[in-house]
Amino acid sequence: MAVTLADVAARAGVSAATVSRVLSGNYPVAGATRSRVLRAVEELEYVVNGPASALAAARSDLVGVLVHDVADPFFGVLAGAVQGALDPPDGVGGKLAVVCNTGGSPERELNYLTLLQRQRAAAVVLTGGAVADAAHQEALATRVRRLAAAGTRVVLCGRPPLAGEPDGALTLAFDNRGGARRLTEHLLALGHRAIGCVAGPRERTTTRDRLAGHHAALRAAGLPEESGPVVHGGYDRSAGYDGARELLRRAPGLTAVVAGNDTLALGVCAALRDAGLRVPQDVSVAGFDDLPFSQDAAPALTTVRLPLQEAGARAGRLALGAEEPPPGAVATVQAELMVRASTSAPRRTKRPTPTGTARG
């Protein structure tokens, strides 16, 4: 049916082995033969059979990229950066990115890992926060071990390392805790004392780490953890909207709201606006991630910047084995506080510490 190596070999008057060598390039071949072969390839419009070569060589050109949802800019940027790093800077030799939307579901995550193992993927990049559930973490660690055993490189990007085993898995963790802490410290420095929090899904490591940073800042300032109400929900805009309304109901005296991420923050701003409150005059709002749209929001969002582009690219290079693994197989990506217009000092006309809101 399709033209094969043998056809090219016949056309060029050489053996199939020679054609194979010319095409892979990793073997000495006489200049004359080489060009003869290449011409035959052109004339016959020959295209290598990937599956066949993957079978024979026991390795494929596929790299799996697991994300919660590519449509979410956070993951879109990450996935794009990984893909970019996989791309041949010169011409060939590049690997293909298989993007898988897990929706954050542990089952789907596991399922996709199996599918990728089936493809004999060269590497797998797991992005985004994990589910902080022991059973799932265990199942995941097992899968990762198997993949590593099968020769697949595994890179975690934006999540903590797997418990007790850098068995070949490399990790690029994000400093969610530190970033969140600095963010809350910024609000405290502005004078806020009643800070609400619209955190993300309760079970995610990302949520937990950011919340931990927030609480750490409160404690360090001598404030009780309950000094600010916390609501959990999804990581989408509507969760931000609903969360802000809930917060307002529970603690009408809030002067600031920190959101689990920028998308939530946008929802929070919308809810505040609809409630007749101005940002930041009446209530300050802050996000996390510094997604592209954040600086164009009105007011521009104070947030914590994660270098997603750089992190994704690095994850891609690590997946290719094109970059030296970090010492200890784990590197932490720093987060940077970005102060913009959505936060300011609280209005003095409001009572500074509207207590009695905790335990609401």
Added chain:
Amino acid sequence: MAVTLADVAARAGVSAATVSRVLSGNYPVAGATRSRVLRAVEELEYVVNGPASALAAARSDLVGVLVHDVADPFFGVLAGAVQGALDPPDGVGGKLAVVCNTGGSPERELNYLTLLQRQRAAAVVLTGGAVADAAHQEALATRVRRLAAAGTRVVLCGRPPLAGEPDGALTLAFDNRGGARRLTEHLLALGHRAIGCVAGPRERTTTRDRLAGHHAALRAAGLPEESGPVVHGGYDRSAGYDGARELLRRAPGLTAVVAGNDTLALGVCAALRDAGLRVPQDVSVAGFDDLPFSQDAAPALTTVRLPLQEAGARAGRLALGAEEPPPGAVATVQAELMVRASTSAPRRTKRPTPTGTARG
């Protein structure tokens, strides 16, 4: 090294063929044998070798998805929807999405198509506007023909059909022209007569179609095409910013600006703000696409909604052959005008038609 079909067969006391049949499921197998096989699979932690089965069956589980840039929400949403449609609703049988960032470059597009042909991809979805260049269109048509000949389904999503050949390629075109026309008509109805345009890259079909719709509306209103200045650039925020400044320089009397897409529109708004102009009081601004962030912009963006989610999902189903192809192999996805807060009637204090700006 790894456990193979034969190992499972031995363990279950059956032939390799039987195991294969159990796993593919498309062949009658006795219940008892089936469960015996499945148990052996479990015990041995057997995972099918994808490349081997792709080779033997002459088809793979891969579907290529070409986008300009997944990090761009437009493409992220599209890619996510395609991937979602590929996903097994029940459990197995799903295909994997290979996402390729072409950056809009014809060469890379062609290159990726070759890579996907090499993988013997089951289907390829080409998204986003094409480059309106005859040579490239020709090269592309050739590649598509080859892919189709090799049994790969080809779906175009968000771009016009390839000239003179539905050789197996299905098209989901977007009504860019109609949407743009209705958008400009909306501005005209509000009373605007001096409408600038920050169009996208000159060579893209998307840009051309939207611009054509804009001009059609102007003509229908009896206005000369030059009644509004047009600047070209990229499709990113900074192009919007720069474009708006250029527009302001060339035609200070503008009362409205239509942007090639929402991202550009955000840049336009920023430039306007920096120039001390209010949106929409001083200048109305409109975008295109209705990306998620558009309704959260301040002011909320008047734009033209493209049902990206639905279109992507449909493209995915067409790629799987799970949906009836549209009659004539081409379907047009309608665009819907979304009037929001960024457009309003022009200020009466400004001269209605500040002519003398054309040919600037």
Added chain:
DNA sequence: CTGTTAGCGCGTTCAT
């Protein structure tokens, strides 16, 4: 319903 027999197209020794 199940086993046997052939390849699928390529990489890779091992000779030469």
Added chain:
DNA sequence: ATGAACGCGCTAACAG
């Protein structure tokens, strides 16, 4: 530097 031969792991006829 090149060719011959084998096998990667699986599916698909074809028997039975």
